[in-house]
Amino acid sequence: MLRMSRSIITRRSIHTIPKLNNITQLQTVGIPQILSAKGFNIIWTQTQDYLCKKLTMNTMGTEMESNYPFHIVLKTSKDPMMSHVFNYASGVHNNHLFIENILPSATGKDNVPSKMFLNRVKEYFDGKTWEELKELMIQEAMTRCLGQGWLFLVERANKRLDLMVLQNNGTPYYFGKNQQLDLNSAINLDEFNQLHDMKRRLKKGKGSPVVEGQEHDNNKDWTVPIICVNLWDHAYLNDYGFLGKKDYIKNVLDNLNWAVINNRLYS
């Protein structure tokens, strides 16, 4: 987890956009097969700037102003009164994860999923291949995120892989702030139970023993993101249009930077 936040640079208590290698090239040609130069500038140069500035403005003069966005996410995720800071910090961090895993690959033909990744996919998704999992990911993103949000493939504490669709600026790191349910719509019994379990875990977290059959002890969560796809309008509206969300997600998943993703997987 530290590995990911290390490259986020803070300079004298001001949150700035993380520096990417060959940024000038990205700004002039975009990311081939995924984003045009203009699209890249909207989602990275401008949106990341917006989120960083907003985060700075909201943490100025507090103990958090010199923290990494990642640490701010963890610190604020348990405090509903800090949601305004959490939202920006989580947005900054997620968007960085996203852009990292779609940067043009330098390895050329070797830009493929590692064997370990493919095996793990098979193991945890009922024998599905990566190609089949991609279909599932697209479907999940299209049906479970009506507004803005994020699509994640995550690794749990027990190394299981899982899909997550987060509403708005949810974070994969802490179950209480996953924001997987859209409570503006009706929910079914499973989702109700999910919500109820979450509430119980939050309550039990305060110093009580481990609940039997639960993979996490108390309210600790060791989930780590592996693949991150930005589902905000900012990411695809310019290049793909109102009806192009599906094509956009497909293009992202087809052109991931596997050097980054293989590295994120625990080995």
Added chain:
Amino acid sequence: MLNNFTRSQGNTNDNNYLSLIQQFSNTVTKRDVVNYASLLYNLNFAFSSLKGCDRELPKILRGSESLLQIPDFSQDMDVAHSKNSNNILSQTNNDTFCKILESSFGSIEEFKTLFMNSCSAISGDGFTWLIAKRNSSNMMMESLTNSKNNLDKLFVLNTYNAGSPYINDRLEMMKMLANKANKMQEGKMEMETDDVNSEKVPIFEGMMSVEEARETHSVDVKAQYVPLLAIDGSPKSWLMDYGVFGKEQYLNHVWDSIDWYVVANRLPKSVE
């Protein structure tokens, strides 16, 4: 999208959307239908409150420096206030509407501030509404005897994603689900009869915060809320024309485009 889900029903208009929303708002199998009906209704409603204005779209999009701009205080607040209220009054020719705005929010300026800030605070998708509360029939009887109570308040409301101002009975759905979950839990317990000591934990325990509050504060569930005005705060409506930093500018343009005549005419008669 909605057409895909409701192929059997041919014609679509606002009333149809509304009946879909109200009929199925708590039915999870019809979730997609309700969501898209609600989005369509909200969007239609938002556009029907606008008539356009003579301000041009920005030619150069705002940059990040606009976040750090100091607001312009040079404008005389009194002048701004009278300009706004005169504008609304002259458009609507409806004194009652202006009066109820003032009595609900303090002044037109305060209403504008609350309304615009509510919308700019929506970080994902959502709409900001001006709604009128219409009392239930019981309250009406009471209010007939007391003419002062006749005037009810206007409120500003945010809905997120496919939320709708017409859905205010989620409590029922949550209760139903909790009952279902409790029953399933009990069923499980009976099967494990050998474990006599197993503590029965009602699944409803520890639930509800907002819902509980609603119950204990005996909210008048019969009250109806009538939307008068809505604006869309979702990025889809402003991102392309105004840019990443342009939401505030978009909202100012929208404010100048509101058709106050239409809005004032939506005020229910019982409130007047």
